[in-house]
Amino acid sequence: MIEKKCPNCQTNNISNARYxxxxxxxxxxIEQEIPNDSKVNVLPSASKSEKTKKRMALIFGIIGAAFGSFVAQHYFFDNSSFDKKMMQVASEINKTCPIMVDQFTRLDxxxxxxxxxxxxxxxxxxxAKSEVNIDTVKKYIEPTLLxxxxxxPDMKIFRDNKMTLVYNYRDKNGEHVWKFSVTPEMYR
Known part of the structure; x- marks a missing residue:
């Protein structure tokens, strides 16, 4: 496995680490060459089968449920304030980041x-952003996340505390692709 050395503190990091x-x-x-003849189609397009579209939607739903479960089980049962708990949750999740959640998606x-x-x-x-079909994302992924x-049941703690969950996506160049917010008004 290739490692990246931090120019600031000289710590070795995994090759896909951003921080x-x-x-x-x-x-x-670290730039990686992708052959021009191999097109990567990340999100299902109109020509893909319904099964592929549903599979991608399911993957995004599972990701949210897994992190919701992690939050509920590990951080909501002590006496510290809710804001501190949420900061602890983010900090603990970030210790494992970046992590590939599926073949095409990395939680940063x-x-x-x-x-x-x-x-x-x-x-x-x-x-790249130009390769993503936003209409397909909105049609299949947003309803699944909501x-x-x-x-x-894993997301109950978020519902009980009237949390807004934001899913923010960037392309390989760091350019904003899509953001979806699930507000309490949407799930009540």
């Missing part, structure tokens, strides 16, 4: 934000 695990410094990018980090908001920041690896927040 140094030792000091948090942003690491230099999470943020506990003001106004009872928790944000997941993802990168769609190997794909349904997961509404119905998953």
């Amino acid at each position: 140094c695990s030792g000091c948090g410094y942003e690491l230099p990018k 980090n999470t943020l506990s934000l003001p106004n009872n908001t928790f944000q997941y920041n993802y990168t769609i690896v190997g794909v 349904n997961n927040v509404k119905t998953s």
Whole structure:
């Protein structure tokens, strides 16, 4: 496995790390060549089968449920304030980041934000913004994410605390692709 050395503190980091695990410094990018003849189609297009579209939607739903379960089981049963708990949750999740959640999606980090908001920041690896079909994302992924927040027992802690969950996606170049917010009004 290739490692990246932090120019700030000299800590060795995994090759796909965006930030140094030792000091948090942003690491230099290592460019990987992708052959021009191999097109990567990350999100299902109109020509893909319904099965593929549903599979991608399910993957995003599972990701949200897994992190919701992690939050509920590990951080909501002590006496510290809710904001501190959410910051601890983000910090603990970030210790494992970046992490590939599926073949095309990498969780880069999470943020506990003001106004009872928790944000997941993802990168769609190997794909430029121009290759992403936003209409397909909105049609298949948004309803799945919303349904997961509404119905998953793992997401109950978010519902009970009227949290807003934000799913933020960037392309391989760090350019913003899509952001979806699930507000309490949407799941009540």
